[in-house]
Amino acid sequence: MTERYEHYINGRPAAPIGGAYFESTNPATLEVLYEAARGTKDDVDAAVVAAGEAFENPLWRDLSPTKRGHLLRRLADLVGEHAEELAVMETQDNGKLLREMRGQLAALPEYLYYYAGLADKIQGSQIPTSSVQILNYTQREPLGVVGAITPWNSPLTLTTSKLAPALAAGNTLVIKPSEYTSRTILRVAELASEAGFPDGVVNVVTGYGAEAGAPLVDHPRLAKISFTGSTATGASIASSAAARFIGCTLELGGKSPNIVFEDANVDNAAMGVIAGIFAAAGQTCIAGSRVFAHRSVYDELLEKVANRARGIVIGDPMLEATELGPLAFDAQRQKVNSYVELGVSEGATVLTGGRRPDVDLPGYFYAPTVLTDVNNQMRVTREEIFGPVAAVMPFETEDEVLALANDTQYGLAAGVWTQNLARAHRMARRLEAGTVWVNTYRAMSPMSPRQGFKSSGVGIEHGIESMYEYTRLKSVWINTDEGPVADPFIMRS
Template sequence: MIQTLTESIYINGKWKEVESSQTQVIYNPATLEPITEVAYGGAQETKEAIDAASQAFSTWSEMTGRQRSRVLYKASEFMRKDAERLGKILTREQGKPLNEAIGEVKGAAGFLLWYAEEASRGYGEWIPSSVKTKRMLVIPKPIGVVGAITPWNFPSSMITRKLGPALAAGCTVVLKPSPETPLSAIEIVKIFEKAGMPAGVVNLVTGDAEAIGKEMLSNKEVKLITFTGSTEVGKYLMRESANHVKKVALELGGHAPIIAFEDADIEKATTLALGSKFRNNGQTCICANRLYVHESIAEEFTNVLKEKVLQLKVGSGFDQGTDLGPLISENAAKKVQAHLDDAVQKGANIVCGGSKWDGDLQGYFYPPTVISNVTDDMVVMREETFGPLFPIQTFSDEGSVIQKANNTDYGLAAYIFTENTSRTLRVAEKLDYGIVGVNDVFPAVPEAPFGGIKQSGHGKEGGHHGMDEFLEKKFISIGIE
């Protein structure tokens, strides 16, 4: 018998008792072994959490930014000091290598630190009037109760990227983590509790994703839905939010291209391409999904990349030296295989990988795979794979490759490898993406805005821009004599 985690739904400063008949099992994707059971909450628990957040809003929002920042500072410090333990929990439920998991936890703490600092900087605006008898100002006000829905691929950092700015702005939150990875969310809420977060400000509901989401959408007290996940679900949230004209902040799917120009430093570029594609086993929204290499360097680039990919170690995230852990589910592995089968059927060549993983573990593993001779009609060039499959296509001129890179409904992230300053600016300006990395494939940092355009969503996370999603601007016009 696995143990039921009694502390998995947190409402109004208290952990809710769990009935054994209302639980769900959490599995380790590397071993397929059950880890624990957590509460399977639904609409009723979500309504209770929203009520608690609504009641707490008046007090929390009226506190000074400095007062709110103290709680965020403490939470950030507790999280940073406990990064190794939290990283082990993350690896157990999500599968990524332990060093990546610890790095994610530290990065998540960094978002709390940044917004602890930003909490005191919710500046307003004084507008010079064109009329002598008027004085005009704009003041920022927190939007209200926030419904935060987070994914499984970064179960720590995606939470603090949403909670940090929301709490700094003066909002209260109901958090729904991914059903696959609730354990990291539970630990983060415990950290907020330890840091002295007032009751009702942060609430957690694990369980039935559909029921929780529907209550967030239908409840008038929820003023904003912030979501990271698939474009399909994002569109659903937009449609349903229209009933109450809720604000939505969406970070959705991507289809990121890398363009390696003829002047790229091949050694550096292949290392960066490797890091982008195979970080978290390709399960990141900004990882490269398409690699365009100039025809003059394509053969050398492919050979160097192949040698580096062959050195990657696949296995349990707890094993020393593991570079790639498991995929999150059987369906995720089937999707990678389907994309590979389609490409090979249409003429692609397998450079490396592409066969069944021969390790001892029974989890959802897939070997890192590179393919060449790729054409635009292949599914992998049109859809996000979200796994360790890397297609290479050659190009001959700048204009055509920019057109190909932009030929997608998505617009989250794109990358350029070049040593030419003029080309850097020229191409970066022409790429239709919310984020462009130049010789940099890890652009997400607390101090900078993160977000896409087109069907990759709208709104920003990170930087002072991230606060804007959680603030309304109130205009005050004063007549004077």
């Protein structure tokens, strides 16, 4: 019998009010993994009400920041203890390599430990005024109920990057995970209860975007929305949040440039290109999908990248030897394939890949693909594909490649490969991207803030800066003079 998962509301599993469930499938084997509750507006409302009551409950409201940190540390310990279970779940859900997920799960507790340490470090300040009898100080307060909508490509990591600072700041949450990756988020909610978080502080409603995600975004009791996903959906969420004057943090799409200069270590740069576009099957918002190589090293780099792409081991993501698993679902595979066909129709050449590889599994596999004979005006170089497809283009000068790299609606990340220190700093300054890597790619830490420029997002995730995204600033004025009030028609300062 297929395993069934309910919502997680108010500290316990909750059956869907409408009684419906949906199936989740292993993208490598196409086997049905489990059924999950198909959430609706009524389920969302129950979860938001539970979160709102928990926010006002003295068990959470009056808990000191230090003790919130203790709870986060306990949750981090539990995530570490259940790392293998969570890694296997996520690999089965979305096809990411088990060895990659083991690495992510080894690092994931560090996100929680980091924000546990920050919980009692967010301070106000005393403001000098023109009167010694007036005390003015600031304090930061939690917002209230936060709605978090998380994607299918890295559900645990991207959910934790919202959950950890939101909880550290004293908020409560309702999480709507992707319908393709529900299990691990439900399991983390259970672990949060086990760690000692009061009922209703962490809630999860599973289901489809239109049926559960949209009602969560539009719920009148939300104080903030945090979303990771497509730019089009992010724009709609931003509009809804703006209409209600609530905050939103949006981590959206990218079409990131990975730039290789003539003085680069070409072997290292080739590996950086591979990591940037073929790791996680290219299903990452920071994918280095536009590769710019100086004409003097273009042929050499292209040969190394293509040869390595042809040798990538494709197959069962549960096996240690596998280097590339399937795409997460069939519609994504069809989208990737349609973009490659579009590129060819635009004049691109498929140097390698561009097809379903020979794999002894029925899943949604797509071969690592390298496109040449492309330019920066083609749709394959301007639109996010979200798959293992690299478009490689030559350039001549630094100014030329800067113009090409910045000629995009996106501004999430960029890579630069050079041995010239002055050039590295010039490029980092002039590239219109929230993250710039030099002689590396895909490095990240909970301590380092991430922000998307242009259509790549709003707000900051990671780092101490993200704590401010989940708090509001209050200014308090206290008159210490007990004497009679002077002229009431004069503003005091």
